[in-house]
Amino acid sequence: MLLGASLLSANVGLIVWLSIVFLTTLLILRKYAWGPITSALSEREATIATSLNRAEEALSESKRLQEQNAQAKREAEQEAQKLLRDAREEAQVIRDQEAQRTQEEIALIREQAKQEIERDKQRALQSLRKEVADLAILAAEKVLQENLDGARQHALIDRFIDGLTSQEPNQTPSA
Amino acid sequence: MRPINFFLALFCALVLIFPSESMASDEDEFDAVHHSSDGYYLDFLPIGKVELPRILIIRSDLTGYGLRVYPSTKSALRSGEILAEMPDDGHQENTEDVEALINSGKHLDAKLVPIEGTVFLDLSITKHLIFALLASGILLVIFIGLARRYTQGIGRTTAPRGIFQNLFETLVVFVRDDIAVPNLGKKHALRFLPYLLTAFFFILTCNLLGLVPFGATATSNLNVTAVLATFTFVLTQVNGSKDHWRHVFWPPGMPVAVKFLLIPTEIIGLFTKPIALAIRLFANLTAGHLVILSLIGMIFILSDQFGNAIGYGVVPISLGFTLFVMFLELLIAFIQAYIFTILSALFIGMALADHSHSEAH
Amino acid sequence: MDPSALAYLGAGLGTGLVALGTGLGIGRLAGPAMEATARQPEATNDIRTTMIVAAALIEGVALFGLVVAFILTFK
Numbered sequence: 047m048l049l050g051a052s053l054l055s056a057n058v059g060l061i062v063w064l065s066i067v068f069l070t071t072l073l074i075l076r077k078y079a080w081g082p083i084t085s086a087l088s089e090r091e092a093t094i095a096t097s098l099n100r101a102e103e104a105l106s107e108s109k110r111l112q113e114q115n116a117q118a119k120r121e122a123e124q125e126a127q128k129l130l131r132d133a134r135e136e137a138q139v140i141r142d143q144e145a146q147r148t149q150e151e152i153a154l155i156r157e158q159a160k161q162e163i164e165r166d167k168q169r170a171l172q173s174l175r176k177e178v179a180d181l182a183i184l185a186a187e188k189v190l191q192e193n194l195d196g197a198r199q200h201a202l203i204d205r206f207i208d209g210l211t212s213q214e215p216n217q218t219p220s221a
Numbered sequence: 222m223r224p225i226n227f228f229l230a231l232f233c234a235l236v237l238i239f240p241s242e243s244m245a246s247d248e249d250e251f252d253a254v255h256h257s258s259d260g261y262y263l264d265f266l267p268i269g270k271v272e273l274p275r276i277l278i279i280r281s282d283l284t285g286y287g288l289r290v291y292p293s294t295k296s297a298l299r300s301g302e303i304l305a306e307m308p309d310d311g312h313q314e315n316t317e318d319v320e321a322l323i324n325s326g327k328h329l330d331a332k333l334v335p336i337e338g339t340v341f342l343d344l345s346i347t348k349h350l351i352f353a354l355l356a357s358g359i360l361l362v363i364f365i366g367l368a369r370r371y372t373q374g375i376g377r378t379t380a381p382r383g384i385f386q387n388l389f390e391t392l393v394v395f396v397r398d399d400i401a402v403p404n405l406g407k408k409h410a411l412r413f414l415p416y417l418l419t420a421f422f423f424i425l426t427c428n429l430l431g432l433v434p435f436g437a438t439a440t441s442n443l444n445v446t447a448v449l450a451t452f453t454f455v456l457t458q459v460n461g462s463k464d465h466w467r468h469v470f471w472p473p474g475m476p477v478a479v480k481f482l483l484i485p486t487e488i489i490g491l492f493t494k495p496i497a498l499a500i501r502l503f504a505n506l507t508a509g510h511l512v513i514l515s516l517i518g519m520i521f522i523l524s525d526q527f528g529n530a531i532g533y534g535v536v537p538i539s540l541g542f543t544l545f546v547m548f549l550e551l552l553i554a555f556i557q558a559y560i561f562t563i564l565s566a567l568f569i570g571m572a573l574a575d576h577s578h579s580e581a582h
Numbered sequence: 583m584d585p586s587a588l589a590y591l592g593a594g595l596g597t598g599l600v601a602l603g604t605g606l607g608i609g610r611l612a613g614p615a616m617e618a619t620a621r622q623p624e625a626t627n628d629i630r631t632t633m634i635v636a637a638a639l640i641e642g643v644a645l646f647g648l649v650v651a652f653i654l655t656f657k
Contacts (some may be wrong), residue, residue: 225583399627399631403631419618451596497642497645497646498642499644500645500649501638501641501642501644504645504648504649505645508648556634559634560634560635560638563631563634564638565636567635
């Protein structure tokens with residue numbers, strides 16, 4: 047029947063024509079269209095990929111630098127802290143030494159003063175002893191002139207004075 | 222916004238009704254299959270038909286092969302060298318009847334028979350060939366223009382600019398990344414990309430041309446789809462790896478008896494793939510048109526059967542469904558182009574593959 | 583009875599059966615594909631591609647039936 051013939055029939059002429067048309071289109075497009083388009087596309091993709099890579103690299107580089115900076119800063123801070131601590135310690139040491147030396151000096155001065163006092167005291171005792179002896183002798187002379195001979199009196203007074211000197215050291219600390 | 226939409230809808234409805242109406246009144250019989258099948262004329266229905274040149278290669282015992290070119294079927298019949306043979310009764314019309322035949326408009330369905338010799342090859346231009354050529358021309362204009370933009374540097378290093386470039390680049394990248402690369406692998410994808418791209422856009426353009434007023438769908442012709450499928454078939458077999466052929470002629474991992482059973486199956490399988498490819502495309506595109514024409518035809522059938530009132534009442538329903546099927550056809554135009562291309566890529570990829578037998582099957 | 587009537591009947595029945603089979607086939611294919619997509623949305627593209635290819639193959643069988651029906655009606 048007519049309808050079936052028109053829908054399903056083979057038309058060799060059309061097949062020949064269409065093969066030519068399609069093949070020509072394919073060849074022309076392959077040469078003048080698909081080639082440039084696909085190469086341009088892959089070129090652009092490559093460009094994008096490389097620039098992405100580069101950006102990634104730059105990012106990681108800058109991150110690394112930042113990290114480095116932070117590290118350096120941290121280290122500097124630590125250094126500063128350490129310096130400060132050292133300085134403080136040193137100052138402490140110096141202060142301690144100073145204090146010690148002052149103490150020592152004070153002790154020395156005190157010692158010297160003590161010795162001076164002791165010396166003065168000895169000197170005073172000496173002079174006192176002499177004075178007392180003289181006084182005693184004077185007094186004794188006076189007494190002797192009245193009661194006794196001189197020789198006996200003298201021995202008596204020496205004995206008294208000896209007893210005085212031996213008593214002396216016991217008396218100083220309390221003074 | 223709303224009035225514009227309304228007028229657009231009205232215009233579409235008029236465009237849809239007008240040709241069909243005149244067709245129905247012209248021939249008194251609505252023939253959907255005839256409308257969607259091939260012919261030796263361009264159909265500008267309300268205005269008329271433009272006949273296409275007839276080119277015949279004629280073989281006769283006296284003069285050998287001869288080429289006859291006529292500007293139209295009419296002039297071929299009037300030339301006195303060609304007789305018209307009507308296909309329904311098979312009897313030959315006399316040359317005296319030619320004018321009557323031309324006036325009845327049935328001469329376009331006639332088979333041309335030369336008075337002496339036989340037709341060796343009928344290279345006549347047909348409606349579908351014209352639309353295939355149109356599609357091919359559109360492809361050339363679009364993609365050579367697109368390629369020029371790329372060679373000018375737009376899109377080569379910078380982003381693509383404009384609707385035109387962005388639209389087609391998306392499609393090209395889609396074919397490359399979603400059709401070629403997954404099925405062929407990165408290594409072979411670029412080699413077959415030109416064919417896949419051409420097939421995809423050619424089919425898509427042909428499909429879409431069928432939705433244009435006065436257009437015809439070249440891909441709803443079995444000959445056209447057969448040619449496209451043959452290209453895929455040839456590419457598949459030419460690039461078939463050793464593995465591919467071994468699978469066909471000596472399927473590994475089977476007992477010998479089963480092998481002899483499998484060989485014919487495999488050989489048939491080689492051919493069913495492209496045949497299915499051709500028939501799928503043809504049937505999908507034809508079916509859509511037949512459905513649209515049947516829906517439109519429903520108006521006239523019902524008004525014939527039950528009177529004009531019912532006929533007019535059916536119009537909105539019929540047009541609504543037609544609009545829906547039109548959208549479906551738009552979808553199918555893309556899906557079928559995609560499926561043809563992806564199956565081509567799949568078949569070529571399967572033939573290319575050098576798969577190891579431990580993991581296959 | 584006119585033998586072409588039987589041919590038309592056969593074509594109609596055949597087309598219906600083919601539609602039934604294809605509907606069942608594509609339904610069985612699309613349902614699990616949807617489930618798989620819901621379960622693994624990241625594999626959507628792969629699933630869709632394989633689904634369309636399989637659907638096209640099933641549909642191919644249906645179209646063979648349709649062509650036989652065409653031949654029956656036109657012969």
